Amino acid sequence: MTDVLIVGAGPTGLTLACDLARRGVAVRVVDRSPQHPRSSRAKGPNPRSLEVLEDLGIVREVFDAGSAPLPMRKYRDGVPVADTDPYADCAPTPDAPYDRGRLIAQWRLEEILRDRLLSHGVRVTTGTEVVGLDQDEDGVTVSYADGSSAPARYVVGCDGAHSRVRKLLGIPFDGETDEEQVMVCGDVEITPGVLDRGIWHQWFDAGGAVMLCPVPGSSTGWWFQAGPERDPSGAPLAPSRDGFRRLFARHTRLPGDHLTEATLLSTYRVNVRMAQRFRAGRVFLAGDAAHVHAIAGGLGMNTGIQDSYNLGWKLAQVLRGRAEPGLLDTYEEERMPVAAWTLDTTSERLRATLEAIRRPGGGLDSAVTPETAGLDRGYRWSSLAAPGADGVLRSGDRAPDAPCHDAATGAPTRLFRTFAGPHITVLGFGPATQDTLRRARAAHGEAVRTCRVFAAGAPGAETAAAGPGALHDRDGLARAAYGADAGTVVVIRPDNHVGLIAGAGGHDAVHRYLDVLDGAAQPDATSAEGMVDGAPKG
Template sequence: MIEQTTVAIVGAGPTGLLLAGDLARAGVEVTVLERRGAESNLTRAFGVHARTLEHLDARGLADEVIATGAPVDRLRLFDHLRIDLSTLPTRFPYLLITPQYNVERALEKHAVAAGARIIRDAELTALRQDEDGVDLTVGGTTIRADYAVGADGVHSAVREALGLPFPGRAVLTSIMLADVRLADAPADVLTVNAVGDAFAFVAPFGDGWYRIFAWDRLNQLPDTAPLTLDDIRDVTRRALGTDFGLAEARWMSRFHSDERQAPHYRQGRVFLAGDAAHVHSPAGGQGMNTGLQDAANLGWKLAAAVRGRAPDGLLDTYESERHPVGRLVLRSSGAIIRMAMVRSRAGRLARNVIGGTALRLPPVAHKAAGTISGIGIDYPHAPRAADCALRDGRRLYEVLRDGRFVLLAPPGFESREKHIELATPTDAATGLTLVRPDAHVAWRGDPAGLPAALDRAIRR
């Protein structure tokens, strides 16, 4: 049996769901294929960074997700080293602590309401492409799509079907995860520390349960090795000075953390996004966020291609813009985890003194906060577009919820372009600015340069 769809997305995690919602909002027929039959209780991501909250705001979802979590405006790395997020130039100057499944729920509801179809218990067994489309085999069904996206995680069946390598290595092995009850609630929303031979991270689910990540240099075991509450208690006490009265666990497991990146995010009509394209250490909580930002970049470009309005080379810019970001996140999260793993007391002291001194320098502190939050990540020819107030009472990111280009222009400016939305900022100093659907600046200039800028941005 052969079914037809315009875009097939493999994987219904946060990345696949955001992409599905964007495509469906643009009127593109989209089918999401998910191997799992039901929602998994395994959620490794716990932090939603500021740039991701901006992307959720541009879809009308930020308030819903924020209501499920707790904000943290200073990110503690280890000992007394902290990154101050409170001065970020955004409406969301903090890290939101909320489990990944809260983000997934909001994105799935949004995608389905927009018209996306999600098929569960649908495991991809084969993928082939030709010049005109992609065939995806799921059980006894072949799904024919114009384009396909692999958002199916670190063990991506799409990436394997393409024959793309996934070079890298395991940076940490035998990380312990547990969902636990604590007799004593931690004083901080996010509790984390590293002492050379051990580190621990504690974050709330918001319902009385907590997630603990713990690592013990002195007891490295396979992912399949049994895990006990005493193992978790011991490492947590060593790293944090207390186990907070850890009493019971509803789930425990071990996993290993890799640093890997595919050499290409596109092969013909097939794309990779999220963990299928790149995986990082959990340090800094950037993994899920990077995947969601991949989807925000790819969605409008795929929609333009499907509708015949993509300028030549537009789809190639997905890889050219996002691959360097994936590489940057590998480096930054890798640097944090390697600093956390410094073993000797002298090394940790040097780390704390040098790191603490550096983070007191405004340029260094600004760069660190911008990188980890995503607010400071620009593309070479498309910087982030900051939100701004408009004369009609709305904000730029509210206008972006239509998924269209927005032209910020002074009062009285007229445009006959039917594929863009005209908006007037309250700040008279704002020049003529064309903003992409993913909240990046496509162009700034004077009216004479607008036609050429539009031709580069969208086929009219």
């Protein structure tokens, strides 16, 4: 029997599949499309999604296939009026190695994810449409359009805004569609040399707009977005190659035949909707199947990737009998508030952008804010966030990175390299944490990776005896990022969020908390109470 059937092979479904497969879960991915789409659609991962892709082991491939975000040139009446680089003042920091996202065609990102999945022995099955779901306490019987059926222990619908899985479950998709906010989109080819490919070009005129962003990895390909042509009654016309040429010529003041090809044409309307539930028994929803919103800020694909990153380890722990089934309840508990925030934020960014483009020099940079990087999205409200005093870092927050050195070899490394992989991580700051780390290893084996973090100036003999994986925090950046004193222990969840921070005297709480993530304890609000026994946490 398949452990997890994933319906939909976009970035959301493929991220989940990669995460499950590396954890030894028997996963199957099906998609109704007869072949893998070639659309560029979403423009790429944001900084938080890059951290997820690094953990999955493919961030280098994404960097090689993509490009950095481009400066934006705004035009009025065909004349350049402003150049803006929304990331000009950004730089990596010790706790956040990615200060900006990466431009990459969605089809190329999906190709990279499929290759990674194939390295785990899993191949996507195309041309396979799910038409029925019948579940009981033991699993789900999945029916397909060809008349066949097969069992799975769990099903995850990653099949987009028109999700068949969501409809089969009868889950309402509440919200609204703004029929007036319409945009036509497509992938186009433009004569080489006509436009600078180092610029995201944006023409905003009183009568409409055209935006052209070069697709990385191509010498002639561009993302095309525009206000639609309209008929005499004001109704938007369907996109076409000739229509794109007319829009191109009208706004750029360049000959329309420079736009030589237009494919994957679509009409986009602003939809702001969220499923009433993200789970029905053994079936889950993720990505656009669970929530859709305005494209301003580029959070659509990224929110789906992070849905999967939250759900994957929880499914794996339950399937392997290492956690109680109640752990799965925390997926909806944690991700639904993030989805609601995303709907509100993208709607506000759309409003700000529409206001900005009314003025010469305004453009899509109005949609870019620090929040759209995704680095401040955490789960402080979660029943998996152990209670305690406020600090520089709190349970539920994204776990920060920090440059360190291998305590045994002196080689430079980073906390993220310690976190990378399917395990739980326990950091111990100071010699007083040694027994806590030893007990964690003994109780949980390979499911937990323990790491001593030595302060600057730690005695050489102690450092040399630290054992493999110990880190030397020469510059104190790890301690600063985690607000750690001598004796602090930090539990990092498999999705690289802080689970618990225990100070001196709170180390028994570490072992009770680890039993929630990798044991028999029930992960509900009462199980988290008293975990730190008054000890300070970040």
